[in-house]
Amino acid sequence: MVGPTSAPEDVLRVEHIxxxxxxxxxxxxxxxxxxKGEVLGLLGDNGAGKSTLIKILCGFQKPDSGQMFLRGxxxxxxxxxxxxxxxxxxxxxxxxxxxxxxxxxxLFLRKERVHRPVPLLSNRQMKREARAALDEIxxxxxRIDVSVARLSGGQRQAIAVARTVNSDADIIxxxxxxxxxxxxxxxxxxxxxxxxxAEGRVSIIMILHNYVHVFxxxxxxxxxxxxxxxxxxxxSETSVDELTExxxxxxRRAREAAHAAPAPQxxxxxxx
Amino acid sequence: MASATQDPASTSPGGPGGPAQPRRALWxxxxxxxxxxxxxxxxxxxxxxxxxxxxxxxTFFSGxxxxxxxxxxxxxxxxxxxxxxxxxxxxxxxxxxxxxxxAPIIYYKLNTSLGFPLGLALVGSLIVSxxxxxxxxxxxxxxxxxxxxxxxxxxxxxxxxxxxxxxxxPVATPGGQIPxxxxxxxxxxxxxxxxxxxxxxxxxxxxVLTFTRWGVYTVAVGSNKLGAAEAGVRTNLVxxxxxxxxxxxxxxxxxxxxxxxxTVQPNPAGPNEILFFAVAAAVIGGTLLTGxxxxxxxxxxxxxxxxxxxxxxxxxxVQANYLLFYTGLAVIIAMAANVYVGRVRRGRTGGG
Ligand SMILES: Nc1ncnc2c1ncn2[C@@H]1O[C@H](COP(=O)(O)OP(=O)(O)OP(=O)(O)O)[C@@H](O)[C@H]1O
Ligand SMILES: [Mg+2]
Numbered sequence: 192m193v194g195p196t197s198a199p200e201d202v203l204r205v206e207h208i209x210x211x212x213x214x215x216x217x218x219x220x221x222x223x224x225x226x227k228g229e230v231l232g233l234l235g236d237n238g239a240g241k242s243t244l245i246k247i248l249c250g251f252q253k254p255d256s257g258q259m260f261l262r263g264x265x266x267x268x269x270x271x272x273x274x275x276x277x278x279x280x281x282x283x284x285x286x287x288x289x290x291x292x293x294x295x296x297x298l299f300l301r302k303e304r305v306h307r308p309v310p311l312l313s314n315r316q317m318k319r320e321a322r323a324a325l326d327e328i329x330x331x332x333x334r335i336d337v338s339v340a341r342l343s344g345g346q347r348q349a350i351a352v353a354r355t356v357n358s359d360a361d362i363i364x365x366x367x368x369x370x371x372x373x374x375x376x377x378x379x380x381x382x383x384x385x386x387x388x389a390e391g392r393v394s395i396i397m398i399l400h401n402y403v404h405v406f407x408x409x410x411x412x413x414x415x416x417x418x419x420x421x422x423x424x425x426x427s428e429t430s431v432d433e434l435t436e437x438x439x440x441x442x443r444r445a446r447e448a449a450h451a452a453p454a455p456q457x458x459x460x461x462x463x
Numbered sequence: 464m465a466s467a468t469q470d471p472a473s474t475s476p477g478g479p480g481g482p483a484q485p486r487r488a489l490w491x492x493x494x495x496x497x498x499x500x501x502x503x504x505x506x507x508x509x510x511x512x513x514x515x516x517x518x519x520x521x522t523f524f525s526g527x528x529x530x531x532x533x534x535x536x537x538x539x540x541x542x543x544x545x546x547x548x549x550x551x552x553x554x555x556x557x558x559x560x561x562x563x564x565x566a567p568i569i570y571y572k573l574n575t576s577l578g579f580p581l582g583l584a585l586v587g588s589l590i591v592s593x594x595x596x597x598x599x600x601x602x603x604x605x606x607x608x609x610x611x612x613x614x615x616x617x618x619x620x621x622x623x624x625x626x627x628x629x630x631x632x633p634v635a636t637p638g639g640q641i642p643x644x645x646x647x648x649x650x651x652x653x654x655x656x657x658x659x660x661x662x663x664x665x666x667x668x669x670x671v672l673t674f675t676r677w678g679v680y681t682v683a684v685g686s687n688k689l690g691a692a693e694a695g696v697r698t699n700l701v702x703x704x705x706x707x708x709x710x711x712x713x714x715x716x717x718x719x720x721x722x723x724x725x726t727v728q729p730n731p732a733g734p735n736e737i738l739f740f741a742v743a744a745a746v747i748g749g750t751l752l753t754g755x756x757x758x759x760x761x762x763x764x765x766x767x768x769x770x771x772x773x774x775x776x777x778x779x780x781v782q783a784n785y786l787l788f789y790t791g792l793a794v795i796i797a798m799a800a801n802v803y804v805g806r807v808r809r810g811r812t813g814g815g
Contacts, residue, residue, distance in 0.1 A: 246693075251692070251693055270695065270697075271692075271693065271694070271695035272695045275695060281693075283690075283693050285689070285690065285693070286690070287687070287689075287690035287691075287693035287694045288687070288690060289682065289683045289686045289687050289690060289691060289694075289755075290686050290687060290755065291682050291683075291685070291686035291755035291756050292679065292682055292683060292686065296679055300679070300683065300691075300694045300695075300696070301694050301695040301696060303676050303679060305676070310675065310676070311670075311674045311675060312674050312675060312676070312679070314674075
């Protein structure tokens with residue numbers, strides 16, 4: 192990593208973000224930054240609040256407290272559109288695809304191409320651009336005018352990723368983009384991430400569960416535990432062992448606190 | 464059976480058609496392509512029913528009979544067209560019966576009590592309907608009340624208010640009295656007035672549904688509300704807008720009918736019945752209440768089907784009592800057919 196962590200090169204920065212859902216504290220005090228052109232891996236157990244953080248960054252949910260800064264300016268998106276206009280695009284964990292709409296309508300959802308002056312949908316233009324975008328990314332979808340309900344889980348995920356990449360966004364948030372993918376398709380998406388990184392235009396936050404993927408794709412890794420960032424290191428300065436160790440220690444500590452008795456030997460939550 | 468369970472992808476236009484398919488396969492492909500059209504099955508059935516009645520009655524295809532069918536078919540088609548926009552959301556608007564009743568009363572009051580000219584009275588009453596539609600939409604989208612319950616509430620409220628305002632007394636519709644002027648002829652009294660309105664409104668709304676963002680977002684909200692919101696669709700706005708549209712079309716039909724029949728009739732019985740026929744027309748036409756799918760043209764054909772059925776049964780001398788029975792059967796068959804077609808279209812055979 193070049194240079195120290197100084198504010199000007201942070202394209203995105205969040206400070207003391209907290210979010211509760213009724214009795215559940217999803218995020219307690221999150222401090223996070225994303226440098227320009229960087230790929231940041233976000234880790235954490237199920238329910239740690241990773242998706243909640245993503246949804247706050249992309250304007251879908253509002254934090255209870257804390258500040259965000261986008262390119263140094265205070266940033267408080269009032270809507271997904273707001274954040275999108277500021278250059279943030281998201282692949283949600285649930286993909287946010289519309290089963291009853293065609294592949295290309297999904298790709299252009301909320302960014303529909305329309306004729307002028309009567310704003311009728313330009314389906315032909317959307318089909319053409321959709322085909323070109325999918326080809327460029329290297330995603331193999333035989334037909335783009337069928338409804339996405341007809342696609343496989345991995346194909347649906349690919350459409351969601353393509354929707355995000357096929358935009359002017361310079362900050363891309365990916366919530367478990369490989370979850371439903373086969374080894375080959377997963378590698379394709381990681382290649383895509385690497386290509387985007389090489390172009391240097393976008394900065395990426397990517398939630399992953401598989402440590403191998405983390406070390407393959409990310410420059411830096413942040414681990415959410417107890418609603419705060421428990422570890423933040425360049426991937427070059429940490430290892431699968433260290434990450435595992437932190438997670439397991441946390442597990443032991445929680446276990447002991449709960450039972451105040453000798454904890455049984457925990458299983459190694461290694462790479463999935 | 465075999466034709467419908469085949470892979471729907473192979474029935475798609477533009478697909479690589481194999482060389483020299485056997486004739487049966489071609490027929491099968493054509494058949495399943497029509498079935499795969501959401502309106503396909505109801506178009507076929509409507510034609511079959513029309514042919515049946517024209518073969519069994521001497522007067523079915525006469526001009527006079529056409530004029531008998533129109534007053535029944537056109538209002539239902541317009542009501543159903545608006546209702547489709549709500550049903551695609553996975554919601555229902557029962558209050559269209561109240562708008563049908565209430566709008567002409569407001570129209571009458573604006574004209575006679577406040578001295579509004581006919582055109583302004585019409586516009587004013589439609590604005591009132593649309594605002595009530597917005598209230599429905601806010602109840603459902605923002606407050607989160609089930610649409611059946613919310614619109615049941617506005618249904619009774621505004622039917623009641625109609626009775627209170629009109630004191631339950633029928634009055635002569637302004638603009639509907641003989642000799643009927645141009646205004647009256649355009650807005651309901653002309654023989655083909657409602658038909659032309661029905662065709663124009665259906666064409667316009669189908670265009671909106673298929674070729675505008677409004678339509679795409681309507682499908683998106685009905686199919687996956689959370690996902691649509693995550694993608695940035697303003698779901699509340701989409702829902703409120705569609706309830707407004709639905710109320711607007713209902714108010715318009717109410718005024719057409721008041722002008723055509725020359726009387727503002729403050730009796731909820733007729734509107735309540737037509738409400739259910741409008742929903743039936745939408746369902747028969749291929750719009751289920753499951754959300755995410757529907758067609759306005761289908762609703763028009765569903766209304767035409769109901770009109771032909773009623774008319775044909777009467778011409779045949781069959782008791783009108785059979786009408787409800789056959790309508791019920793048609794709704795059930797359409798429902799089953801659409802669930803089935805929906806599965807074929809999605810390429811899934813399981814439930815869900
Ligand atoms: N809309 C909501 N309403 C109520 N509780 C919520 C909501 N969204 C998240 N939560 C709660 O907040 C906590 C964090 O959820 P979140 O989805 O952010 O976890 P996650 O780290 O993404 O987990 P996973 O790895 O399983 O995706 C969980 O306890 C969850 O139940
Ligand atoms: Mg998550």
